[in-house]
Amino acid sequence: MSEKKLCYKVATKMMADTKFEHNLGIFLENVDDGFAKMKMKVTNMMLNGHGTCQGGAIFSFADATFAIACNSRNIVTVAQSCDISFVKPAYEDDILIATATEKYIKGRSGIYDVVVTNQRYESIAFFTGKSRAINGTILESKDI
Amino acid sequence: MSEKKLCYKVATKMMADTKFEHNLGIFLENVDDGFAKMKMKVTNMMLNGHGTCQGGAIFSFADATFAIACNSRNIVTVAQSCDISFVKPAYEDDILIATATEKYIKGRSGIYDVVVTNQRYESIAFFTGKSRAINGTILESKDI
Amino acid sequence: MSEKKLCYKVATKMMADTKFEHNLGIFLENVDDGFAKMKMKVTNMMLNGHGTCQGGAIFSFADATFAIACNSRNIVTVAQSCDISFVKPAYEDDILIATATEKYIKGRSGIYDVVVTNQRYESIAFFTGKSRAINGTILESKDI
Amino acid sequence: MSEKKLCYKVATKMMADTKFEHNLGIFLENVDDGFAKMKMKVTNMMLNGHGTCQGGAIFSFADATFAIACNSRNIVTVAQSCDISFVKPAYEDDILIATATEKYIKGRSGIYDVVVTNQRYESIAFFTGKSRAINGTILESKDI
Numbered sequence: 411m412s413e414k415k416l417c418y419k420v421a422t423k424m425m426a427d428t429k430f431e432h433n434l435g436i437f438l439e440n441v442d443d444g445f446a447k448m449k450m451k452v453t454n455m456m457l458n459g460h461g462t463c464q465g466g467a468i469f470s471f472a473d474a475t476f477a478i479a480c481n482s483r484n485i486v487t488v489a490q491s492c493d494i495s496f497v498k499p500a501y502e503d504d505i506l507i508a509t510a511t512e513k514y515i516k517g518r519s520g521i522y523d524v525v526v527t528n529q530r531y532e533s534i535a536f537f538t539g540k541s542r543a544i545n546g547t548i549l550e551s552k553d554i
Numbered sequence: 555m556s557e558k559k560l561c562y563k564v565a566t567k568m569m570a571d572t573k574f575e576h577n578l579g580i581f582l583e584n585v586d587d588g589f590a591k592m593k594m595k596v597t598n599m600m601l602n603g604h605g606t607c608q609g610g611a612i613f614s615f616a617d618a619t620f621a622i623a624c625n626s627r628n629i630v631t632v633a634q635s636c637d638i639s640f641v642k643p644a645y646e647d648d649i650l651i652a653t654a655t656e657k658y659i660k661g662r663s664g665i666y667d668v669v670v671t672n673q674r675y676e677s678i679a680f681f682t683g684k685s686r687a688i689n690g691t692i693l694e695s696k697d698i
Numbered sequence: 699m700s701e702k703k704l705c706y707k708v709a710t711k712m713m714a715d716t717k718f719e720h721n722l723g724i725f726l727e728n729v730d731d732g733f734a735k736m737k738m739k740v741t742n743m744m745l746n747g748h749g750t751c752q753g754g755a756i757f758s759f760a761d762a763t764f765a766i767a768c769n770s771r772n773i774v775t776v777a778q779s780c781d782i783s784f785v786k787p788a789y790e791d792d793i794l795i796a797t798a799t800e801k802y803i804k805g806r807s808g809i810y811d812v813v814v815t816n817q818r819y820e821s822i823a824f825f826t827g828k829s830r831a832i833n834g835t836i837l838e839s840k841d842i
Numbered sequence: 843m844s845e846k847k848l849c850y851k852v853a854t855k856m857m858a859d860t861k862f863e864h865n866l867g868i869f870l871e872n873v874d875d876g877f878a879k880m881k882m883k884v885t886n887m888m889l890n891g892h893g894t895c896q897g898g899a900i901f902s903f904a905d906a907t908f909a910i911a912c913n914s915r916n917i918v919t920v921a922q923s924c925d926i927s928f929v930k931p932a933y934e935d936d937i938l939i940a941t942a943t944e945k946y947i948k949g950r951s952g953i954y955d956v957v958v959t960n961q962r963y964e965s966i967a968f969f970t971g972k973s974r975a976i977n978g979t980i981l982e983s984k985d986i
Contacts (some may be wrong), residue, residue, distance in 0.1 A: 427603030429609060433577075434674060445885060459571030459692070465633050466617045469609025477602075477609075489609050491828075493637035493781075493925065495972070512943055514965055519979055521927060521968060522555075533946055536953060538970065540779075540927070548603070637781065639809060639828070639923075641802055658785055658821055665824060672818060677802055680809060682826065684783070684923075685956075715891030718899060721865075746909075747859030747980070753909075753921050754902025755862060762897045765890075777897050781925035836891070 413518050417441045417482040420548045424478060431474045438478065446478035446521075452504045462499035469494050472524040472537035475526075478529030478542060479510035480520050480541040484554070486522070487543045494537045498528075505529040518543040557616045564692045568625060575618045578611060582622065587590030588666075590650035592629040596648040607644035616652050616668040616681035623654035624664050628698070631664070637684045638681045642672075649673040654683075655689040662687040705729045705770040708836045712794045713768060722755060726766065732800030732810075734766035740792040757782050760812040760825035767798035768808050768829040771778035772842070775808070775831045776787050782825045786816075793817040798827075806831040849873045849914040851972035852980045855914060863906045866899060870910065876944030876954075878910035884936040893930035893974045904940050904956040904969035912952050912973040916986070919952070926969045930960075937961040940969075950975040 421441040434456075440447040446515040447499065448471065456467040473492060480487045500506060509528050514521040565585040569575060578600075584591040592615065600611040617636060624631045644650060651671050658665040667680035709729040720742075728735040736759065744755040761780060766774045788794060795815050802809040810838060812825035857863065866888075870881040880903065888899040899941040905924060912919045932938060946953040956969040974977050 424561065424603055428608065429599045429601070430608045433599065445904075453608065454571045455577065457573070459568055460632075463615070463635065464574045464617075465621075466610070466614025469613045469617065469636070470608070473608075473610045473613065486604065488604075489640055491637065491639040491779075492609065492613070493635065495635040497948065497951075497953075509583055513968060516929065519929075536945060635923075641807075641809075656825065660785065664783075665785075667714065680801065702885070712891055716896065717887045718896045743861045743865065745861070747856055748920075752860065752905075753924065754898070754903070754905045755902045757905065758896070758898025758958065760898075761901065765897075774892065774893075777928055778903070779898065779927040781923065783923040784921055802881070815846065817943065826918045 416442055416484055416554060419495060419520055419554065420481060420484050421446065421478045423548055424481060430470065430533055434470060436474050441478055443482050444479055444515065446475045446482065446510045447462060447522050448475040448478065448508045450506045452500050452502055452506060454502055459501060462501060465496060468496065468500065468526060468535050471506060472535060472538065475508040476524050476537065476539035477512040479522050480510060484547045484549055485543045486546040486548060487541045490540045490542050492537060492539045494535055496535050498532055498534050500528060500534050506534060560628055560698060561587055563698065564625060564628050565567060565590065565622045567621060567692055571666045574614065578614060579616055580618050588624050588659065590619045590626065590654045591620065592619040592652045596644050596646055596650065598646055601646060605645065609640060610689055611660060612640065612644065612670060612679050613638050614681045616670055617683065619652035619654040620668050620681065620683035623656060623666050624690055628691045628693055629687045630690040631685045632694060634684045634686050636681060638679055640679050642678050643650060644672060644678050650678060651685055668670055678683050702840060704772055705731055707842065708769060708772050709734065709766045711836055712766060717731055718758065722758060724725060724759055724762050726760065727769060729766055730804065731770050732767055734763050734798045736763040736772065736796045740794065740796045741789050742790055745790060750789060753784060756784065756788065756814060756823050759794060759812055760823060761827065763796040763808050764812050764825065764827035767800060767810050769836055772832040772835045772837055773831045775829045775838060779826045779832050780825060780827045781811040782823055784823050786820055786822050788822050794822060845869055849875055850918055850952050850986060851986065852913060852916050853878065853910045855980055856910060862902065866902060867904055867908050873910055874913050875916060876911055876947065878914065878942045880907040881942045882938045884932050884934055884938065886934055889934060893933065897928060900928065900932065900958060900967050902921065902956055903913060904936060904967060905971065907940040907942040908954050908956050908969065908971035911944060911954050913980055915938050916981055917975045918978040918980045919973045922972045922974050924969060924971045928967050930966050931965055932960060932966050938966060
């Protein structure tokens with residue numbers, strides 16, 4: 411991950427601006443144009459009554475990775491819709507990895523696939539996010 | 555909301571068992587068989603860099619409402635997949651209401667629609683959750 | 699169904715212009731602003747090797763109903779994305795009814811739910827379509 | 843495409859059993875375990891009033907490709923749900939290619955991605971299908 415690339419600077423700014431991801435303990439592992447990889451440890455706070463990680467925590471993790479990928483070119487981009495399929499439970503202390511890749515981009519619209527796996531490379535969830543670029547940039551010219 | 559009904563007792567137990575929803579400040583407003591209504595205030599912690607509520611927080615809120623609705627008959631039921639469309643941003647101090655209704659249930663499979671609105675009755679997000687009942691109950695016979 | 703209403707005239711024009719729906723034997727039962735109800739008989743031509751109706755035929759039927767509903771105000775509107783869940787098979791000679799209702803509309807964007815049932819009022823499929831209005835009208839002013 | 847492989851024999855049997863795909867002029871290009879590639883020419887019959895290919899025809903084509911991929915191991919497998927995003931119109935005489943790949947399979951459940959492109963390798967639609975294996979085989983032992 412080159413710390414001099416624009417996508418890295420944008421991702422760093424976005425991560426600094428969000429308390430929600432920070433509270434979930436989400437870390438940036440890698441970023442590139444239209445690509446992001448993040449890490450999150452499943453904590454006791456995320457468990458439901460069955461002792462498995464809440465879907466909301468897994469979604470939030472995948473969604474955060476999608477957000478870094480779709481904003482990577484410094485154009486403010488928001489989620490229009492997302493879907494997620496949960497294929498295997500995650501448990502306390504599991505280390506989850508989410509990888510977002512750009513499936514399609516044209517004009518203001520993009521489609522991104524995110525795969526969430528655990529530390530044994532087992533698939534936990536599949537997420538697809540649709541994005542729409544709006545006006546504005548994350549970083550101003552002077553900060554690039 | 556009758557506090558003597560089974561669905562109410564199940565919902566209360568589920569809410570007590572989850573720290574995640576508790577941290578988001580989600581409250582139960584109403585519950586019935588296959589139905590749930592919840593409230594959540596958008597806090598500063600939920601905001602992203604644009605000053606709007608994170609999609610992950612809205613999803614988690616809708617998902618929690620879906621969970622209460624699909625577990626309401628005291629059969630342990632998990633989410634298989636969910637999709638969400640974000641149609642209007644939510645802002646700090648907005649009071650969100652999520653209402654989950656059962657669209658379909660047969661055997662172990664169910665489909666639930668959740669609508670999230672703000673305090674002005676404006677639609678914020680539309681969520682659909684697919685559930686699958688597994689073995690076990692939330693409350694034991696002795697606790698009903 | 700008032701044959702003098704604009705939505706009726708638009709639907710009639712759209713049905714006349716499409717050979718695909720015609721080949722599937724899809725008929726208009728009712729139409730209103732943001733609403734449509736259509737009928738289709740499952741024919742031998744639609745069956746797969748298991749003797750049940752092809753998903754493509756059921757999707758096409760639901761999609762046609764969605765199209766009539768989202769174009770009902772005489773603004774050319776196209777599908778952006780659709781999802782469908784198949785909950786019960788349909789068989790030869792079943793009479794299917796699809797009902798499309800407008801869940802959300804704002805500016806150019808709309809969300810429509812379509813329910814497909816058989817002649818015994820059993821749910822066959824649930825479809826959701828997202829639409830986007832583009833430029834142009836189905837009927838010209840002189841034809842209204 | 844090895845004509846001696848089981849997946850090829852299964853695909854050939856499935857294609858022979860369906861009049862619906864035959865009517866749409868869908869041809870098998872390649873098949874492997876969990877994989878299928880199909881071709882379809884957009885005909886005048888598939889056009890709507892705007893002169894573009896009906897979503898139902900594109901869905902049916904993607905769905906047929908998904909069906910060949912998810913049945914490729916000779917276990918009868920049906921679609922539970924599908925979603926499709928239309929990103930570019932297709933026009934008369936366009937030659938569409940659909941490619942289905944297996945994203946996930948475990949026990950009876952599978953997830954398949956299908957990409958539909960035109961003859962200029964432009965993306966037309968993205969489809970995801972969820973499958974569930976049921977009892978039975980497409981080919982009997984004596985036919986393998």
